[in-house]
Amino acid sequence: MKAILIPEFVPDPSTLRPSDVPTPTPKADEILVRVTHCSPQHADVLHAQGKHQNNNAKRGWCFPPFILGYDFAGVVQSVPGAGGEVRKGERVFGAAIGAFAEYICVKESAVKRVPDELSNETACAMSGQAVSYAAVVNVAKVKSGETVMVSGASGGLGSVCCMVAKALGAKVIALAGDAEKAESMRKNMDVDLVIVMEADWIKQVMDFTNGQGVDAVLDNTGMVNDAIRCLAYFGRIVILGFAARKGVMEDVKMNKLLLKSATVVGYRFGESGRRYPEELQRIWDGYLGMLKTGQLTPLFYGKYKGLEDVGRALGDLADRKVYGKIVVTVADIQETARL
Numbered sequence: 020m021k022a023i024l025i026p027e028f029v030p031d032p033s034t035l036r037p038s039d040v041p042t043p044t045p046k047a048d049e050i051l052v053r054v055t056h057c058s059p060q061h062a063d064v065l066h067a068q069g070k071h072q073n074n075n076a077k078r079g080w081c082f083p084p085f086i087l088g089y090d091f092a093g094v095v096q097s098v099p100g101a102g103g104e105v106r107k108g109e110r111v112f113g114a115a116i117g118a119f120a121e122y123i124c125v126k127e128s129a130v131k132r133v134p135d136e137l138s139n140e141t142a143c144a145m146s147g148q149a150v151s152y153a154a155v156v157n158v159a160k161v162k163s164g165e166t167v168m169v170s171g172a173s174g175g176l177g178s179v180c181c182m183v184a185k186a187l188g189a190k191v192i193a194l195a196g197d198a199e200k201a202e203s204m205r206k207n208m209d210v211d212l213v214i215v216m217e218a219d220w221i222k223q224v225m226d227f228t229n230g231q232g233v234d235a236v237l238d239n240t241g242m243v244n245d246a247i248r249c250l251a252y253f254g255r256i257v258i259l260g261f262a263a264r265k266g267v268m269e270d271v272k273m274n275k276l277l278l279k280s281a282t283v284v285g286y287r288f289g290e291s292g293r294r295y296p297e298e299l300q301r302i303w304d305g306y307l308g309m310l311k312t313g314q315l316t317p318l319f320y321g322k323y324k325g326l327e328d329v330g331r332a333l334g335d336l337a338d339r340k341v342y343g344k345i346v347v348t349v350a351d352i353q354e355t356a357r358l
């Protein structure tokens with residue numbers, strides 16, 4: 020089969036092209052999935068470069084040679100023995116290293132059935148963002164009428180944070196890295212204000228909130244000090260990621276939290292799900308419920324077809340051109356597989 024193999028880490032992932040590798044054979048507890056779509060993201064750029072925490076020589080587990088990629092959707096080709104919940108021919112989506120390939124073997128627990136209401140393309144685009152739903156609904160506990168600010172709002176997590184907050188009836192301020200991207204976001208995203216993070220951007224936040232500040236911040240880039248400056252009294256900050264920090268973490272003065280009675284909370288979706296599986300199921304039910312009723316719809320960026328386009332997608336991500344999600348069509352077979 021064709022796959023994006025990483026024989027060694029690469030400085031520039033846009034140079035990656037598919038190569039021929041053996042089609043994987045499922046282990047006794049694995050299903051084999053024909054990949055119809057994959058969705059490159061920030062973490063894939065880091066994995067390709069060897070800069071992700073999973074590549075850490077001491078604590079990591081992801082080392083060359085490996086097949087790149089994480090989020091995918093596809094059609095089940097085979098199930099183990101008596102089979103579990105998922106059956107041959109069903110459409111599934113999920114996340115597992117090795118997704119930039121024509122086939123992938125995964126444990127059944129790594130996938131979910133694609134609801135009938137959704138295409139594989141949509142399921143793939145949204146497969147990694149249940150974290151955004153949980154962060155807005157369960158952690159920040161956003162309520163109708165509140166004002167929410169989202170950093171990295173153009174990104175996979177950030178764009179869905181914006182959508183979920185809007186669906187809950189909040190006003191949303193989306194932060195953008197540059198003017199060109201901000202213009203695209205104004206056209207394509209349902210938010211109340213897009214602010215480019217230039218010199219006076221905090222003043223723009225305070226003006227929009229009549230000097231009160233925002234009730235909640237969903238921070239995908241690592242900007243807690245700035246978030247505190249924008250925060251209302253008793254405001255909440257949820258730390259989701261550090262996309263802008265280049266590995267250098269912030270120092271935060273604790274008195275600033277006291278002065279605003281601020282709550283700052285980190286949220287690690289994967290680990291939370293492993294520790295609290297019942298809560299995870301409730302999160303997925305809520306998230307898929309919003310997707311099925313169309314309250315959340317993916318924001319697709321560009322057109323990418325075939326594994327040959329994965330390198331271009333990774334380059335666009337690294338160049339920060341992307342808003343919303345990239346989905347690469349790997350095979351066009353999902354509709355015939357509908358049961």
Ligand SMILES: NC(=O)c1ccc[n+]([C@@H]2O[C@H](COP(=O)([O-])OP(=O)(O)OC[C@H]3O[C@@H](n4cnc5c(N)ncnc54)[C@H](OP(=O)(O)O)[C@@H]3O)[C@@H](O)[C@H]2O)c1
Nearest residue numbers: 061171173174175176195196259260261262263287288339
């Ligand atoms: N907490 C969790 O459980 C969890 C789960 C998954 C991912 N994450 C983390 O959450 C963060 C966001 O993930 P994502 O998938 O949404 O990433 P993404 O799609 O690449 O989006 C990141 C956004 O951050 C902004 N950004 C600012 N400075 C950046 C920089 N130097 N490099 C790249 N982007 C920069 C970009 O918007 P502008 O260009 O407009 O500034 C970009 O749209 C990542 O750090 C990821 O590792 C956390």
